[in-house]
Amino acid sequence: xxxxxAAEREGELERESIKERARLRLREFDVGxxxxxxxxxxxxxxxxxxxxxxxxxxxLTVRSMQLRRSPGEVCFPGGKSEAxxxxxxxxxxxxxxxxxxxxxxxxEVICRLVPGIDKMNHLVTPVVGFIEDTFQAIPxxxxxxxxxxxxxxxxxxxxxxxTLPYKTSSGYLSWMHxxxxxxxxxxTSFKIWGLTxxxxxxxxxxxxxxxxxxEVHYDLDNLISSSENYFMNLYSSLYERKKSNL
Numbered sequence: 001x002x003x004x005x006a007a008e009r010e011g012e013l014e015r016e017s018i019k020e021r022a023r024l025r026l027r028e029f030d031v032g033x034x035x036x037x038x039x040x041x042x043x044x045x046x047x048x049x050x051x052x053x054x055x056x057x058x059x060l061t062v063r064s065m066q067l068r069r070s071p072g073e074v075c076f077p078g079g080k081s082e083a084x085x086x087x088x089x090x091x092x093x094x095x096x097x098x099x100x101x102x103x104x105x106x107x108e109v110i111c112r113l114v115p116g117i118d119k120m121n122h123l124v125t126p127v128v129g130f131i132e133d134t135f136q137a138i139p140x141x142x143x144x145x146x147x148x149x150x151x152x153x154x155x156x157x158x159x160x161x162x163t164l165p166y167k168t169s170s171g172y173l174s175w176m177h178x179x180x181x182x183x184x185x186x187x188t189s190f191k192i193w194g195l196t197x198x199x200x201x202x203x204x205x206x207x208x209x210x211x212x213x214x215e216v217h218y219d220l221d222n223l224i225s226s227s228e229n230y231f232m233n234l235y236s237s238l239y240e241r242k243k244s245n246l
Contacts, residue, residue, distance in 0.1 A: 015051040019130055022049065022056060022207045023110055026128055029206050029224060030111035033087065038235060040123040044091035045078030045196075047113075047126050047203055048102070050133045055151050056207065058200060059131065060192065061100060061139070062146035069120075072145070074192045076199065077102065080122065088112055088125035100147055101138030107131055113202060114227045116195045117234055126199045148183050148190060155179070155197075155204035156212040163214075164193060172237060177201055177214070202227065 036042075048059040063073050077096035085091040089112065093104040107129040115125045137147035160180040167173055178193035179200075192200065201216065211220055219226040 014054060015133075018051050018054070018056060025207050025209065026110045026113075029113055029227075031114055031228075032112060035115050035123065035125070035231070036088065038123055040117070040121060040235075042081040042088065042091070042125070043079060043118065043122040044081065044088040044095070044125045044127055045076035045199065046092040046096045046102075046107070047076055047128045047199060048096070048107070048131045048135075049128065049152070049203075050131050050135065050149070052133045052149070055153065057133075057149040058152050058155075058203070059100075059135075059137070059147065059149050060190070060196070061137075061144045062148075062190070064141060064143050064145045066142060073194075073196075074190050075196050076126070077144075078124070089127050092125075092127035092129075099140050099143050101140075102131065102135065106135070113199070113206070114231050116198055116231070117238060118195055121238065124195060126203070128203065146186070148186055150181050150183075150190075150192070150200075152200075152204050152207065154181060155200045156208055156210060158213070161214055 050057050050059065060074050061077055063075055065072050077099045078092055079095040081088070081091045082094070085094060089109055093107060093109075096102040096107070097104060108131075109127060109129040111128050113126045113128060115123050118124050139145065139147055158179050160182070162178050163175040164178045165173060165175050176194055177197040178191065179197055181190045181192060183190060201212065205212065205216065205218070205220070205223060217230050
């Protein structure tokens with residue numbers, strides 16, 4: 001076998017073994033439709049993973065400045081559920097196609113992770129899938145102004161991290177992760193915070209199974225149960241507040 005072909009084959013095998021380790025971890029955390037029955041309007045985001053230079057990377061987008069809600073903020077491809085969507089996975093894949101030109105058949109969907117609740121009180125389900133490292137995004141300018149990738153490890157070992165205080169939708173004072181990532185390819189810095197950072201951190205905790213260099217909301221020795229309990233407490237406090245407002 002010529003040297004070039006052998007090197008390519010080796011690279012392919014390495015990529016596949018990195019993916020396989022991640023798949024096994026992620027499947028343990030797959031919540032399926034466990035939270036789908038909750039009476040909140042639904043949304044989904046796709047957490048697109050790829051292997052580059054022997055490391056897992058995560059693809060993120062920057063919201064167009066033309067958008068009314070959160071213009072210029074970093075997020076994952078995604079959006080609200082529509083009547084044509086069968087489930088949360090359908091929503092995430094449809095939105096990713098609309099926003100960055102990612103064809104649904106080019107995504108190897110692995111799992112759904114514990115959802116979050118956004119500022120508009122949508123139940124947001126993160127759908128994790130592998131995409132090719134050669135994927136070239138075609139941003140829809142009405143929705144997305146930029147697309148970039150970050151090594152997944154950055155979300156457990158960041159170079160630039162702080163916490164931001166915020167009030168939850170139910171009125172509790174809490175804090176959220178805020179990362180600044182210097183992207184040499186784009187020669188710019190991206191601020192990743194809020195629910196996007198929350199999902200990225202959880203994904204990194206699941207896949208790497210190691211302690212981050214900062215505090216998190218979970219008991220890391222019981223990540224499955226503590227992440228579900230954290231979400232249900234958030235949901236219950238929102239539900240209680242809705243009831244008291246009636």
